[in-house]
Amino acid sequence: MFSDADAAALYDLLNPWDPEQWPADRFFDELLMAAGSVLDVGCGTGAMLHRARERGHGGRLVGLDPDPAALARARRRTDVEWFKGAAADAAWDAEFELALMVSHAFQCLVTDDDVRTSLAAIHEALCVGGRFAFETRHPQARVWEDWNLSHASDVIDAGGRALRVWNEVESVTGDVVRFRGITAEPGGPLLRADRTSLRFLDVGTLDGFLAEAGFVVEARYGDWDRGPLTRTSREIITIARRAG
Structure with missing residues (x-):
């Protein structure tokens, strides 16, 4: 047997969260450590928030994920708030400075309705001026x-x-x-x-969804060194701000 718990443990083995080794992890870790309140949407096994606490983050950290086996591993650390649900289930009202969707979790929003309801919920969870950072693989x-x-x-x-x-x-x-x-x-x-x-959303379609949800694109990068988006970029890395 290879259980859901085995699969969650294997995910951590294959995808260790290490900002010192992986540029993508470092990019998000820097944003996280600078924010006083953070919502990790699609937190999985919670490795990113675990490390933030270990490194002394003293603010509010909240993880949201629909996978019970992944959340069971996340909940091994009790000084973070953990909730079961998808992005569209986020029910907070202007409580966070920063929302994150890392490890290409945004691409799990497959239908237009998935994208719209999820962005609307994340928008409402952020305080005015709060930021939403995520990446999606460039098609x-x-x-x-x-x-x-x-x-x-x-x-x-x-x-x-x-x-x-x-x-x-x-x-x-x-x-x-x-x-x-x-x-x-x-x-x-x-x-x-x-x-x-x-x-795999293209830039124009992605930005249309963000604008519809009330976000303004604050920064856009094509690589983890914050280089510009080009015709050879493999990532679309976005920092969007709640405008109102």
Whole structure:
């Protein structure tokens, strides 16, 4: 058996939160540590907020995620507020200086309604002038073309099991990519297959949704060194501000 709890632990193994090693983590960590109150939308296993507390963040930290297994790992730390729910379930009223969606969580908002209701809820959760920072993979990079067995990762999990992990694209329809995340024994049986859909919004469409929700784009980058967005950028990194 490879349970939901096993999958959550494997996620932490494959995606350790480390601002000293990973430029994306450093980018968001700097924003987080400078804000007095932070809402982490799609917090997953809570690694980002755990580290913030460890490094002395003394303000309010709140994590929101729909995955019970991920939240079970997040709740190992009790000095952070944890809530079960999706982005659209955020029910706070002008309580946060900063909202974050990291690790491409924004791309899980697949339909127009998903995007609109989620942005509206995040907008209301922020105080006036509060900021929302997130990233989405730029569609021009076509990163899904590398999601196949030839780009698998081999790891040893906490229980000592040898595992091979990769993504397998099932379909590309418009700007939505549907794929399976595969976990298997190397050269052996498949242990788990998780289907996921991600949306790859272009800049114009993304900015239309942000403006409709009452956000003003404060900064836009194409890489984690805060370089400009170009025709070769692999990321669309956005800091948006609640205008009113």
